Amino acid sequence: MNKRKIIVAITGASGSIYAKVLLDKLTTIGSEQIADVGVVMSDNAKDVWKYELGNESYKDYAFPFYSKNDFMAPFASGSAQYDSMIVCPCSMGTLARIATGTSSDLTTRAADVVLKERRKLILVTRETPLNLIHINNMATVTQAGGIICPASPSFYSLPQSMEDIASTVVDRVLSLLDLKIDMYRWGEK
Numbered sequence: 001m002n003k004r005k006i007i008v009a010i011t012g013a014s015g016s017i018y019a020k021v022l023l024d025k026l027t028t029i030g031s032e033q034i035a036d037v038g039v040v041m042s043d044n045a046k047d048v049w050k051y052e053l054g055n056e057s058y059k060d061y062a063f064p065f066y067s068k069n070d071f072m073a074p075f076a077s078g079s080a081q082y083d084s085m086i087v088c089p090c091s092m093g094t095l096a097r098i099a100t101g102t103s104s105d106l107t108t109r110a111a112d113v114v115l116k117e118r119r120k121l122i123l124v125t126r127e128t129p130l131n132l133i134h135i136n137n138m139a140t141v142t143q144a145g146g147i148i149c150p151a152s153p154s155f156y157s158l159p160q161s162m163e164d165i166a167s168t169v170v171d172r173v174l175s176l177l178d179l180k181i182d183m184y185r186w187g188e189k
Helices: 016-029 043-053 092-099 106-116 132-143 162-176
Strands: 004-010 034-041 084-090 120-125
Touching: 004 016, 004 106, 016 034, 016 043, 016 084, 016 162, 034 043, 034 106, 084 092, 084 106, 084 162, 092 106, 092 120, 092 132, 106 120, 120 132, 120 162
Parallel strands: 004 034, 004 084, 084 120
Antiparallel strands: none
């Protein structure tokens, strides 16, 4: 198995728990499957994390964090060969900028690079209800090769905590990257 080079972008959409669980799980997967993880957070993402989770624990992760305007970050170029990008949670504004190719910050530049290089882009969208603009932007990203994976938890596994609920989405995202993880699968005991 090829080791993954993964970009994680965290936007200011509600749902910081998804980003936290994602970073926690990437930490535990380890170097046998992952070569590198680079993280970029918007200013709003930091504010929402602090508000929703009551802390700034995003600062505790060992992954390199890049400034939202750091166009010198390795994954701002296709030559760095990051093969996967997860935007979690993904705001509708970020979705719109990605759909229109507006590379106004590191998140949207990295997404543009991932799409142009025909690599894997997963957007964990967080909004409800959706308007036609959102739906059309999702269609555009899908047609360009991206994957829209709404933050819609499942309850088959009978989750017992907020983290368990968020894990139902995050596990699905990691499975889309072909990472081998322990997760609930329908029909398996």
